[in-house]
Amino acid sequence: MSNSIGEVEENEVLFIIGSNATEAHPIIGNKMKKAVKSGSKLIVVDPRKTELAAMANIWLPLNSGTDAALINGLMYIIVKESWHDKEFIKERCTGFESLMETIEKYPPEIVSRITGISEDMLYETAKLYTSTKKAGIFYTLGITEHTTGTANVMNLANLAMLTGHLGIENAGINPLRGQNNVQGACDMGALPNTYSGYQDVISKEKREFFERVWKVKLNPDKGLRIPEMLDESLEGNVKAMYIMGEDPVLTDPDANHVKKSLNSLDFLVVQDLFLTETAKFADVVLPATCYAEKDGTFTNTERRVQRVRKAVEAPGECRLDWKILCEVSKKLGASGFEYRNSEEIFNEIRLTTPSYKGITYKRIDKVGIQWPCPTENHPGTPYLHKGKFPRGKGLMIPVEYEEPAELVCEEYPILLSTGRMLYHYNIMTRHSKKLNEIRPYELAEINPIDAEKLEIKEEDFVRVTSRRGSILTRATITDKVKPGMMFMTFHYKESPVNELTNSAYDPISKTAEYKISAVKVEKAENL
């Protein structure tokens, strides 16, 4: 997030796009609702009628996957009405002219046809968003889990720059990160192209710095991303994999493709808490420790580095993750893995990662600090881009609308979207008795009109089939989804929705199009 969670309540306009915050980020969702209750205006862009959509001043139930067209259309109106922040653009941005060339192609009548949103609504939205400086954009995977995900994010940046909604309090572009430490895992360099602190592996200078710290020659080539790893293992180029705490079989798209890839490996190690669907493919499974059994830090979506503390002993012979990794590394002949505790690792993180440099365990004992925090006297950074962007001037990169990779057709007439629900979190919560008791099985959302056509009643079993797979699930009938649309979560291994999803991915981020797959639905025998 460019801004802080605490700032949400002071936003005068909340522009929420592709984010079901009240279910996926409940505490942030509460703050949004609180803001709306105390007078903030709410714009929600979501094909589903989420809780926030239902209370929005403007709800835009756009056709799935047409976000780029929508944003371009809004920018068209903003510029035509001269609501853009000319000074901000002049002072802090470049690329305005080329952006203009592209958005010229998106007048309201065309955008309205693509997105299914009326021209009036587009106009009202543009007006409301530009009515105040305190307008923040919030997005989640509804924006990124498309083949045009990266472009969508860039386009939101275009919108914020165009209107000068950056570098100030209560505004900005705020991705609500899905997982507890996805921010931290990226910060730590668990990425094929960067070391910790987003230092490029192909930069000679950065590489040499790490070679000095780690006293070893480092590989100068970019590594593979998850989908590439899977593809390359099918090709026979990746022979062995080490998977820690992830379950791609359930969470990655096109599960059957994932399974095939894992099967073609010579050797697979999985380090996890449970015998996950992925672990079943492993040659060796190592028992790891959960967050309540270890010391360390997580970094949340507002870049706040916070302590995790050991509360209980790990069961049986489970070992700390980093200890297992250190032992493997040492046995592979490497040095520099002689940490005695997690704080020593953190100190190495501080040494190698400028944005973490000023953060110490002692400083975050009670309250976490938001990076960048370059020195031990620095208070941390609640919001980014004050005064200037890291690269100097903000670059506006025009984005064209492209159709989703898969469209509904006669054979697969229903558009399936996936996401999370309030009571579960990915897969692990299924092991929490209380949470599982609340929602023990999948309830695929289907519109009453479709349900009637298919003669489906509440909680009936249905068979959902896509070009890639076919699964059974129960259905619930609700107008949260539009006719012709369906929504499922990916929490249930009994109804593994990712056997259906499309692994077509964004060319830059390699994020798959989880949000759009074409499926057909049939009534099934009730089990």
Next chain:
Amino acid sequence: MITFIINGKKTMVEEGISILEAARENGIDIPTLCYDKELSAFGGCRLCLVEIEGYKNLVTSCSTKVQEGMAVYTESERVVKVRRDILDLLLSNHPMDCLTCDKVGECKLQDYAYRYDIKKGSFEGERKNYAIDSLNPVMERDQSKCILCGKCVRVCKEVQITNAIDFSGRGFKSKITTAFDNPINYKNCRLCGQCISVCPTGALINKQLKGIRPWEVKKVLTTCPFCGTGCNFDLNVKDGKVVGVTPNPDSPVNGTSLCVKGRYHIDFINSPDRITKPLIKKKGEFVEASWEEAMELVVNNLKDTKEKYGPDSIAGLSSARCTNEDNFVFQKMMRVAVGTNNVDHCART
């Protein structure tokens, strides 16, 4: 800043705050059952009544602002007498089952009865008698123990913004209900349990913490392992086992708020499904193995693969669920010990 006098002591406080808050700032604890600094003032329980010089009536300190020169007495004879009467009335319509009540040790009504030495209610007459709503997995609602302070209603309305519950009925028949008085379930409530945290009596009980006395647990402040919001809370530990979660008011992101996952997830920690020994696949079946054996297998296979096909034939998936320290060591292992940049995690899913 304005000057006011509390129990004879002159002190400076900020203008615009309530007498109750001003007293707290000066280390004086005025009893209250319905006040919470996160919620709007309600003035419902009347226990925070104080005496002010020159005022005919006692006033509720939670809803009265301090004024310049005000002289307030928080424990005068008159105040104490009224408080004792209020407690007497409350206890006269309250089940006497402190012996086995799950709230003991955290019950405000008990605290104040002890403080003002009210052994039991002295008024005979009808008592509330409602069935306990316990059909959901997470909370127990016993309206017979409800003192109608309305904190649950306000926290649901003002903090959680779900409006699942509200007052219904009048007079003796007043109670807190859901729409149509249905039992609590996931359809009419988000089961966040915020109402349980604020309830001053045993009317709302966290089912997960039933059977555990609050004085038996050790609290460990940590960060939630679910979404990216990064809420902090206290893990409640008894006999080396995590038994529940309670909010920690010092949390910068969430304060005392928690969602259903944060509050009730802990069973997975103690799940019998956890793997507790290394497993090695032999003839298609997993068998338990020693760490030495498992490690040897891992290291030998990685070594062989690296020697035969080069470091880039090995790939690693780190985890957005693990700590920064785990992730840092993972990528360092891949880059330093294996020699490849093939490291990724599900950052984009």
Next chain:
Amino acid sequence: MANVNIIINGQKVEVPKDYNIIQAAEILGIDIPALCYDSNLEVAGACRLCLVEVERSEKLQTACSTKVKDGMVIYTESEKVVRIRKQILQLLLDSHPNDCLTCEKAGECLLQEYAYRYGVKFKEHNGVKRPKYIDNSSPYILKDDSKCILCGKCVRTCNDIDERRVLSFSNRGYDTRIISDTDQTLETSKCVSCNRCVAVCPVGALIDRRQINKDRVWNLNSRTINCKSCDYGCEFEVLSQNKKNIAVKAKHPTNGRPLCLRGRLITELMYLDNPDKPYRKVDGKFIESSWTKALGLGKIMEKIEKVEKDNA
């Protein structure tokens, strides 16, 4: 000592053969409820709460007084055992005042703990209850017979010290009570206010008066210290709130740890921020006293004053 092998609740354990079942269970971390058992006192087998089921034995056995035998198979929470325990607890509650709301023992009361554990509640009935006989003659000990469950721990611990032997049982059946000497008050009896009885009482029948109305135990922090009064070094807990030490509390007297009033007062004086006034018993009457007198330091203080004056 030879060992024997037994099985408790399906778990095997090897223990010395002079162990009783309750001790063996403790090794496995199995808590058998008991109101009258104390490892430092003679076994009484009075409360019957520790009854357990032993395979091939017709009757339930009291775990505190039954020695382990090789091959014994024991169930500590079988249906039958639990049913009996609930009945015992119900009977105890039926003759116990329902004032846990404000009882000083709440939070440390074993009757409360077991009632909670087995879900036994007070019930309304018209039968007799123990008479409300309260002895508040002592400034150190409050004795409330209505809460007494007659476990006899106080009697046993008092009689462990030859020159004390103040408490004993009197009367029979429902009229049974614990009395001081020949049914005198704590003040007129030869009670020395050592608080041994208070430390072992499982319920609110014997309460440390100097702790009353301070705060609930669960709100206090506690730290264990050793008394500096004599070589025994009895253990006391120093109870504190908001970093202020507000009370001291005698811990269980173990073997050779007699506890005494002098030690307690010295500990209070050393650790508490605002110690309450001390009392001395003079001719069967408690009188408020100065610390110098209460601790018998009169002559020493005089001497100190004199010596320091002379040297000045």
